[in-house]
Amino acid sequence: xxxxxxxxxxxxxxxxxxxxxxxxxxxxxxxxxxxxxxxxxxxxxxxxxxxxxxxxxxxxxxxxxxxxxxxxxxxxxxxxxxxxxxxxxxxxxxxxxxxxxxxxxxxxxxxxxxxxxxxxxxxxxxxxxxxxxxxxxxxxxxxxxxxxxxxxxxxxxxxxxxxxxxxxxxxxxxxxxxxxxxxxxxxxxxxxxxxxxxxxxxxxxxxxxxxxxxxxxxxxxxxxxxxxxxxxxxxxxxxxxxxxxxxxxxxxxxxxxxxxxxxxxxxxxxxxxxxxxxxxxxxxxxxxxxxxxxxxxxxxxxxxxxxxxxxxxxxxxxxxxxxxxxxxxxxxxxxxxxxxxxxxxxxxxxxxxxxxxxxxxxxxxxxxxxxxxxxxxxxxxxxxxxxxxxxxxxxxxxxxxxxxxxxxxxxxxxxxxxxxxxxxxxxxxxxxxxxxxxxxxxxxxxxxxxxxxxxxxxxxxxxxxxxxxxxxxxxxxxxxxxxxxxxxxxxxxxxxxxxxxxxxxxxxxxxxxxxxxxxxxxxxxxxxxxxxxxxxxxxxxxxxxxxxxxxxxxxxxxxxxxxxxxxxxxxxxxxxxxxxxxxxx
Amino acid sequence: xxxxxxxxxxxxxxxxxxxxxxxxxxxxxxxxxxxxxxxxxxxxxxxxxxxxxxxxxxxxxxxxxxxxxxxxxxxxxxx
Numbered sequence: 001x002x003x004x005x006x007x008x009x010x011x012x013x014x015x016x017x018x019x020x021x022x023x024x025x026x027x028x029x030x031x032x033x034x035x036x037x038x039x040x041x042x043x044x045x046x047x048x049x050x051x052x053x054x055x056x057x058x059x060x061x062x063x064x065x066x067x068x069x070x071x072x073x074x075x076x077x078x079x080x081x082x083x084x085x086x087x088x089x090x091x092x093x094x095x096x097x098x099x100x101x102x103x104x105x106x107x108x109x110x111x112x113x114x115x116x117x118x119x120x121x122x123x124x125x126x127x128x129x130x131x132x133x134x135x136x137x138x139x140x141x142x143x144x145x146x147x148x149x150x151x152x153x154x155x156x157x158x159x160x161x162x163x164x165x166x167x168x169x170x171x172x173x174x175x176x177x178x179x180x181x182x183x184x185x186x187x188x189x190x191x192x193x194x195x196x197x198x199x200x201x202x203x204x205x206x207x208x209x210x211x212x213x214x215x216x217x218x219x220x221x222x223x224x225x226x227x228x229x230x231x232x233x234x235x236x237x238x239x240x241x242x243x244x245x246x247x248x249x250x251x252x253x254x255x256x257x258x259x260x261x262x263x264x265x266x267x268x269x270x271x272x273x274x275x276x277x278x279x280x281x282x283x284x285x286x287x288x289x290x291x292x293x294x295x296x297x298x299x300x301x302x303x304x305x306x307x308x309x310x311x312x313x314x315x316x317x318x319x320x321x322x323x324x325x326x327x328x329x330x331x332x333x334x335x336x337x338x339x340x341x342x343x344x345x346x347x348x349x350x351x352x353x354x355x356x357x358x359x360x361x362x363x364x365x366x367x368x369x370x371x372x373x374x375x376x377x378x379x380x381x382x383x384x385x386x387x388x389x390x391x392x393x394x395x396x397x398x399x400x401x402x403x404x405x406x407x408x409x410x411x412x413x414x415x416x417x418x419x420x421x422x423x424x425x426x427x428x429x430x431x432x433x434x435x436x437x438x439x440x441x442x443x444x445x446x447x448x449x450x451x452x453x454x455x456x457x458x459x460x461x462x463x464x465x466x467x468x469x470x471x472x473x474x475x476x477x478x479x480x481x482x483x484x485x486x487x488x489x490x491x492x493x494x495x496x497x498x499x500x501x502x503x504x505x506x507x508x509x510x511x512x513x514x515x516x517x518x519x520x521x522x523x524x525x526x527x528x529x530x531x532x533x534x535x536x537x538x539x540x541x542x543x544x545x546x547x548x549x550x551x552x553x554x555x556x557x558x559x560x561x562x563x564x565x566x567x568x569x570x571x572x573x574x575x576x577x578x579x580x581x582x583x584x585x
Numbered sequence: 586x587x588x589x590x591x592x593x594x595x596x597x598x599x600x601x602x603x604x605x606x607x608x609x610x611x612x613x614x615x616x617x618x619x620x621x622x623x624x625x626x627x628x629x630x631x632x633x634x635x636x637x638x639x640x641x642x643x644x645x646x647x648x649x650x651x652x653x654x655x656x657x658x659x660x661x662x663x664x
Contacts, residue, residue: 017612019608019609019612022608023605023608023609026604026605027601030597030600030601034597037592059594190594191594191597194594194598195594195597195598195601198598198601198602199601199605202602202605202640206632206636210626210627210630210632213627213630214626214627361625362625362626363625363626363627363632364625364632364633365612365616365621365624365625365628365632365633366612366616366621366633367608367609367612367613367633367637368609368632368633368636368637370608371605371609374605
């Protein structure tokens with residue numbers, strides 16, 4: 001049976017034309033072609049796992065951002081903006097920009113000077129094998145789980161929107177990712193991520209442009225949202241288009257969060273943890289050719305990250321204002337479990353996460369539709385390739401070469417890298433089918449960050465800035481932070497009233513709970529690290545050279561004009577960030 | 586920008602933008618001549634014509650700026 005016939009069925013949201021299919025097939029051919037072309041340039045461990053450390057600032061910066069632009073990110077946050085309004089933009093602004101600039105100017109010199117292959121690798125240098133083992137095993141577990149969840153989310157949308165068979169979507173997309181990453185290693189993943197970055201923008205940018213034309217600009221959009229939500233008797237309808245002014249109390253905004261949760265839970269812990277210690281993104285920057293490029297890469301990423309709400313958050317808001325059913329009534333999207341239940345499907349309901357494909361179908365005819373669908377597939381592939389290449393590096397360097405066979409040769413590492421890429425994809429496929437059996441696992445994605453990433457940030461930042469932190473303090477703090485986060489999560493699941501203690505208010509929704517849980521687990525990690533460190537013997541200064549501030553000579557970046565200086569561009573990005581907060585206050 | 590290979594990433598980007606732009610632009614022109622029965626919202630703006638055109642022009646600009654010949658010249662100039 002030919003692929004097109006296998007993929008298509010009659011009951012779908014949109015129908016692809018021949019030109020749409022041609023665009024999608026061309027994309028698959030191009031990414032595989034890149035993998036084949038780069039195969040001969042991944043012969044050493046440094047080539048395969050670190051892309052030869054020769055990427056320019058632009059390439060590393062775009063890959064840094066693109067690895068984060070997975071399909072869950074695109075469709076999930078568009079859905080969240082439909083559900084929570086413009087508050088979702090906090091995850092792109094205060095939840096990203098300050099931490100990306102902090103990575104560039106403060107943390108990147110350390111990662112770069114110590115020449116680590118991974119974040120767990122840094123923990124080994126600073127705290128020894130205990131902290132490295134906890135961090136690498138939890139990271140490996142998280143990446144394959146995230147990869148599988150991404151894959152499943154994508155396949156479900158392809159089924160709902162296009163009627164594609166779930167199994168075919170999962171197999172074709174994941175095997176393509178496995179092929180190009182196994183062939184060309186991190187360089188191939190990065191090349192494809194840059195390509196995917198352009199495709200995502202080319203495919204998604206038209207929706208907000210046409211949407212704003214139809215809504216009558218930002219003012220018209222605000223008025224339509226207010227009118228629609230008032231008609232539907234939604235609480236606090238005005239709060240859907242304001243970023244900060246409704247965060248004075250938990251009950252006055254749709255997320256049930258206050259400014260402290262956003263600033264400290266999201267901005268200071270979750271975002272700092274994700275953007276500075278999650279190896280999925282940090283690996284891209286470590287591939288930069290010199291320190292100035294490594295510092296500029298996150299700043300370039302931050303500049304584009306500030307623009308992503310235009311293609312992700314705005315379509316969600318436009319959905320609130322413009323989406324109507326075929327009879328002309330306002331279309332109200334519902335939670336995914338309701339939409340995908342048998343009764344939901346019978347009533348033709350759509351989930352929050354379908355808002356982006358719905359807007360795509362609203363404006364995009366033949367050709368543009370194919371490009372939009374390709375953008376979603378590209379988002380899935382860049383997210384999955386990021387997870388798989390990071391998993392491969394952490395497995396090879398931090399688990400196999402450290403805990404199992406320390407004498408492994410460079411040649412064996414490359415061979416293992418290729419095989420582990422394929423195995424990582426196979427495990428991810430298994431995870432996708434596991435998610436299919438227990439759909440509530442989808443809700444746990446953000447919770448995973450609070451379990452693993454928030455405490456990790458506490459450990460890394462204390463390790464970098466405080467020379468008194470000891471190996472015992474490092475690993476016990478990391479373990480205590482992770483266990484306390486899992487404990488708080490379990491407590492709320494067993495006794496929902498515990499939300500008043502964990503998230504300080506019974507109004508706190510899932511996202512608000514994640515923010516506060518992350519904040520507490522990071523604080524617990526830091527307190528335990530400090531207490532245990534004072535009770536144990538510190539390492540001598542000579543062993544902390546190149547891993548702790550004050551004991552590490554930071555190399556001066558080459559003598560460049562102010563216009564090429566990372567600090568200048570960091571200030572520019574910071575000023576634009578502040579202006580955006582004021583405009584959408 | 587070389588990024589450690591004979592062909593730069595921008596070479597693949599221009600192919601991608603140019604081919605997609607051309608396909609979408611031609612489809613848009615065809616749609617003007619043969620309007621579809623089920624039209625998308627704001628069909629009259631003919632987004633596929635101008636958006637396809639924008640992508641095609643971007644692809645062409647990249648082609649001129651990052652052609653393999655230009656890349657070789659730039660690398661020779663650096664060394």
